[in-house]
Amino acid sequence: MDKNQNKNRKDEQLDAFRTEDRNKSMTTNQGLKVSEDEFSLKAGERGPTLMEDFHFREKMTHFDHERIPERIVHARGFAAHGEFEVYESMKPYTKAKFLQDPGTVTPVFVRFSTVAGSKGSGELARDARGFATKFYTEEGNYDLVGNNIPVFFIQDAMKFPDLVHAVKPEPHNEIPQAASAHDTFWDFIANNQETAHMIMWKMSDRAIPRSYRMMEGFGVHTFRLINEEGKSHFVKFHWKPKLGVHSVVWDEAQKINGKDPDFHRADLYEAIEEGNFPEYEFGVQIINEEDEYKFDFDVLDPTKLWPEEEVPVKIIGKMTLNRNVDNVFAESEQVAFHPGHVVPGIDFTNDPLLQGRLFSYTDTQLIRLGGPNFHELPINRPVCPFHNNQRDGYGRQTINVGQVSYHKNSLAHNTPNTVRPEDGGYEHYQEKVEGRKVRARSISFKDHFSQASLFWNSMSKAEKEHIIEAFSFELGKLKNVEIQQQVIEMFGNVNLEMVQKIAKNIGLTPPSEGGSNYTKSSPALSQENTIRKGDTRTVALLVDKEFNGKELEKIVEGLEKENIQAKIVSESLGTLKGNDNVEIKVDQSFLTAESVLFDSVYIASSGEHNSTFHSKAKEFIKEAFSHYKPVGALEAGAALLTEMQIDHTEPGVIVNHNSGTFIPKFAEAIANHRFWDRKI
Ligand code: HDD
Numbered sequence: 001m002d003k004n005q006n007k008n009r010k011d012e013q014l015d016a017f018r019t020e021d022r023n024k025s026m027t028t029n030q031g032l033k034v035s036e037d038e039f040s041l042k043a044g045e046r047g048p049t050l051m052e053d054f055h056f057r058e059k060m061t062h063f064d065h066e067r068i069p070e071r072i073v074h075a076r077g078f079a080a081h082g083e084f085e086v087y088e089s090m091k092p093y094t095k096a097k098f099l100q101d102p103g104t105v106t107p108v109f110v111r112f113s114t115v116a117g118s119k120g121s122g123e124l125a126r127d128a129r130g131f132a133t134k135f136y137t138e139e140g141n142y143d144l145v146g147n148n149i150p151v152f153f154i155q156d157a158m159k160f161p162d163l164v165h166a167v168k169p170e171p172h173n174e175i176p177q178a179a180s181a182h183d184t185f186w187d188f189i190a191n192n193q194e195t196a197h198m199i200m201w202k203m204s205d206r207a208i209p210r211s212y213r214m215m216e217g218f219g220v221h222t223f224r225l226i227n228e229e230g231k232s233h234f235v236k237f238h239w240k241p242k243l244g245v246h247s248v249v250w251d252e253a254q255k256i257n258g259k260d261p262d263f264h265r266a267d268l269y270e271a272i273e274e275g276n277f278p279e280y281e282f283g284v285q286i287i288n289e290e291d292e293y294k295f296d297f298d299v300l301d302p303t304k305l306w307p308e309e310e311v312p313v314k315i316i317g318k319m320t321l322n323r324n325v326d327n328v329f330a331e332s333e334q335v336a337f338h339p340g341h342v343v344p345g346i347d348f349t350n351d352p353l354l355q356g357r358l359f360s361y362t363d364t365q366l367i368r369l370g371g372p373n374f375h376e377l378p379i380n381r382p383v384c385p386f387h388n389n390q391r392d393g394y395g396r397q398t399i400n401v402g403q404v405s406y407h408k409n410s411l412a413h414n415t416p417n418t419v420r421p422e423d424g425g426y427e428h429y430q431e432k433v434e435g436r437k438v439r440a441r442s443i444s445f446k447d448h449f450s451q452a453s454l455f456w457n458s459m460s461k462a463e464k465e466h467i468i469e470a471f472s473f474e475l476g477k478l479k480n481v482e483i484q485q486q487v488i489e490m491f492g493n494v495n496l497e498m499v500q501k502i503a504k505n506i507g508l509t510p511p512s513e514g515g516s517n518y519t520k521s522s523p524a525l526s527q528e529n530t531i532r533k534g535d536t537r538t539v540a541l542l543v544d545k546e547f548n549g550k551e552l553e554k555i556v557e558g559l560e561k562e563n564i565q566a567k568i569v570s571e572s573l574g575t576l577k578g579n580d581n582v583e584i585k586v587d588q589s590f591l592t593a594e595s596v597l598f599d600s601v602y603i604a605s606s607g608e609h610n611s612t613f614h615s616k617a618k619e620f621i622k623e624a625f626s627h628y629k630p631v632g633a634l635e636a637g638a639a640l641l642t643e644m645q646i647d648h649t650e651p652g653v654i655v656n657h658n659s660g661t662f663i664p665k666f667a668e669a670i671a672n673h674r675f676w677d678r679k680i
Helices: 009-015 054-064 157-167 183-191 193-202 250-259 263-273 329-333 352-368 450-458 461-476 481-492 496-505 549-561 612-626 635-643 659-672
Strands: 077-086 105-114 129-137 140-147 223-226 232-241 279-288 314-324 538-542 565-570 574-577 583-586 600-603 631-633 653-655
Touching (some): 077 263, 077 329, 105 314, 140 232, 157 183, 183 193, 183 481, 193 450, 193 481, 250 461, 263 314, 461 481, 461 496, 481 496, 538 549, 538 612, 549 583, 549 659, 565 583, 600 612, 600 635, 612 631, 612 635, 631 635, 631 659, 635 653, 653 659
Parallel strands (some): 538 565, 538 600, 600 631
Antiparallel strands (some): 077 105, 077 314, 105 129, 129 140, 223 232, 232 279, 574 583
């Protein structure tokens, strides 16, 4: 992919900082040419290293300081550049310049992440995913620091350190890494019941996405949009992936973590390199200020969503990720997001979680990036000019010219000058606030279970089964039976049948009373109702010595036409010759190809009985089949399925005798993603 093809204003700015070391002479950081870089300066060939070896000291000192603290949460992440384009003017609601005119394009930088794990942890952890977007607008940077789940665990930022302490590895033995299946997490949940709704999402398939390209993003909080007239509307922000929302199954997630802990970043990186740019539509849900109290939830409560059927999502633009970073540390690691980075026309509400976040993010960047000048790092710089009287500090890069660094002044004619709101100066929404200073929670935040039930009621049969399995897995890992019992009782308030099944799975006496009277559901919450596309999905073609070369070529060609990525997998690498002498290059052997790393499998030959291919292929197919994936075969491969007693009429098993009619059917099955109605 030619990276220069997608240059935008931010990329041009980054050009000033990019440096190419290839084909250059080596120098020290002072620019001195280096004549020797392998041996330290010694007193004699077998003597001690000398203090005066400045080159050694500089190289070693820099190396010793290469690491910075990882993010306390969202440490494991991966980012990409892109662009955001508006479809529909938001002028009636906001004066934000980047949302005024259809066609306006704004450079963006997006970082996806898991929450709990360390920087090197497996990416398929059961966890929420961060979805943080920095819009480099003409009026300054706007950060939408969201997740792939529309609600949060807690209602007040005061509890965030407790939540994070509970989910992180336990302090006495630092176990488990990147997992919530342990006593302290569930102890926190049982004792902080506002978590119920988010836990339902976390136990659902949403917490194990198939790809960063196939998950939604949510701003979570209710924000405000402010228009030219100063009128405010409540808003919730959404990202909707054009490929639909899809997940893996839990057994698969755990295996992927071992086989390829970089699965999600590799998927994103490769899609962008290949020109399959991930796309997400941007949506807003808007509520008039007058309607603030019309709902059966408080619009300020971050543990509540606005059902799409009640408050429709209006699609107003699209983001395309079209460029990988050049350097992960410089860009993805040093990027500093902050929900408080806003532009005129976007403002906050009194959501107590949001209010606390507005403090925490600057504070964390100070420790993580080592001082107050992190805004000068190339990735964090706005594309518009910035001027003020802030000066100095560690790592300062700007050379502020002149005598004056204070306001008000006469020497510089009182510049940099403040700007009136009508000329683009940021003005906070003048919300009327009155109250006593209290440490309290509004009574309107008290209903912790209705929307947890709403989520449950909205799930398909398969999704419900997955939730029950996830709870049973997580609670099954606990050492403390009392916590298990408390959790069962807590979630009895969501759905009785659900907890009865979980209790049975973990050997507890199922409760016979409890349950919820909440009957509403929201079809938009179920992944069953998502977009289905085969685009960019992968298929492993299992090939042995005996195969029809022409037919296989046709299959590969046909799949590629559908933008499905076919990889030839065989017993060993090299070239295979078909019965018709057609030669096919093997992409991966069974040593590196695993069924969990593919979306589907096609069997091109059944293999000689008892051969390594024969047994490895059977394992591969069995696993793919048990993960509900499409399995395809023409005549030769079908024999292997029969031998494995896989019924050719099972859902998602596509067996055909004609490659022409096979391709569309198999492609449709791949687009369908999974076949939950299978007898496993
Ligand atoms: Fe946070 C990082 C999302 C609540 C404090 N958060 C962080 C990132 C995302 C979110 C996506 C990673 C950004 C990146 O890629 O660099 N956080 C959320 C969402 C929340 C939320 C959607 C609830 C709606 N966070 C939250 C609270 C607090 C924090 C209540 C503290 C009061 N979050 C942080 C942090 C992090 C962070 C400690 C770690 C690294 C960073 O900020 O830059 O300040």
